[in-house]
Amino acid sequence: MEKTVDIKNQAGTEKLAASLAATAGAGDVILMHGTLGMGKSAFCRAYIRALADNPDEEVPSPTFTLVQVYELEPLPVWHFDLYRLSDPEEVHELDIEDAFNEAVSLIEWPDRLEYLTPENRLDIYIEPGSNPDARQIKLVAHGNDWEKRLDSVTGKVA
Incomplete structure (x- = not known):
C-alpha cells in the first residue's frame, strides 16, 4: 500500500x-529515505516532539552518536542515523533488535541495513516538491496495520 502527500513547507512536514x-x-x-537536506531529520524531530507532547523537547541529530534513545511515555523512541556505517553487521552494536521489539525505531539512511531490513515497516521517501520549501512524501506500508493507520494520517494532512 502506498500514499503520496504533497507538503507545502516544513510546517506541513x-x-x-x-x-x-x-x-x-x-x-x-x-525507514526515512531521501538525499541530504530533504528533511529526514526534521521529520524525525517533529515525530519525537509530538510523541513527547513537548514542542521544546531537545532532539539532537544522531549523526555522530549513531543512535539517540528517548524514554518517552507512552513508549520509547530510538532514532538511528546509519549514514556512517559501512557494513550492516555494525547495526548489531547499536542494539537495534531491542528497538525493533520494544520501541518505535526511526531510521535515517536505512539502505545500510541491507538484508537486516525488517519485513514489517513503513518506508517514507522524501523528495523535492514544486518549490524550494515543498516536499513530496511517499508513504509505503509493509505489514502490520500500517494501511489502516495511513488512511487516518493522510486524511488529516492532505
Missing part, C-alpha cells in the same frame, strides 16, 4: 509527522 506519531506503537519501524 511537522503536521504529517505529528499525525503519524499519534498512531505510534511498540515495534514500529519507520
